[in-house]
Amino acid sequence: MALKVLIVDDEALARSRLRTLLGDCTDPRAEVVGEAGNAVQAMDQIQRAPCDLLLLDIHMPGVDGMALAENLRSMAAPPRVVFVTAHAEHAVHAFELDAVDYLTKPVRLERLQQALQKVQRLMTAEPSEAGGGTESLLIQERGRSERVALSEVIYLKAELKYITVRTAEKEHIYDGALSDLEQKYAHLFVRVHRNALVARRCVRAVEKHNDPVEGEGWTVRLDGCDERLAVSRRQLAAVRESLVG
Secondary structure, three states, X not given: OOEEEEEEOOOHHHHHHHHHHHHOXXXXXXXXXXXXXXXXXXXXXXXXXXXXXXXXXXXXXXXXXXXXXXXXXXXXXXXXEEEEEOOHHHHHHHHHOOOOEEEEOOOOHHHHHHHHHHXXXXXXXXXXXXXXXXOEEEEEEOOEEEEEEHHHEEEEEEEOOEEEEEEOOOEEEEOOOHHHHHHHOOOOEEEEEOOEEEEHHHEEEEEEEEEOOOEEEEEEEEOOOOOOEEEOHHHHHHHHHHHHO
């Protein structure tokens, strides 16, 4: 099923380019259900014909894109928002408003396709509870910001001063403390070692192995990646419980 997209930008040329790019997106497909040149027009269209996603500019006459995104949060079932702007400095604020992604102009087809895939995954994983939100981490690396849903994370591993966030598709670098993540998301992750948490849903097996240097030990096998992480004896019982939890 195609994502229903509303394009919101005060520049007609920018709207036309996005419409063309959306026509080239195939996984998922996108259906442009309307265009708006300002926030007032956008709200009117959303109320008349709900959509899945807003491709939203920030700097527009009158009410800007940030204010529109803030207003959308009061809706019972708001559309997802992906900001599309020439100004990269607003990324952190954008993600505070629960934006799915933040694209800078000129938009590349590959990045737009990635943003649509994120929207599709979030919609598929939408919690059944009314008003429930999708838990995620805000990743800031290499001059860009990205929201990664915790439902996509396979493991979190502390390395030097940062945490490696591993998903099935790639690795991200997160600036934070593993202990804080363990405390906040204990319902999603189990500690396997002093330097690693793994997603409970991904634990498939706990296996004994013999290391020529360290001797006999344990590893955990995970869905979504071939890498096996060491399990400390102290955490062995908790990891085994996650298999039957």
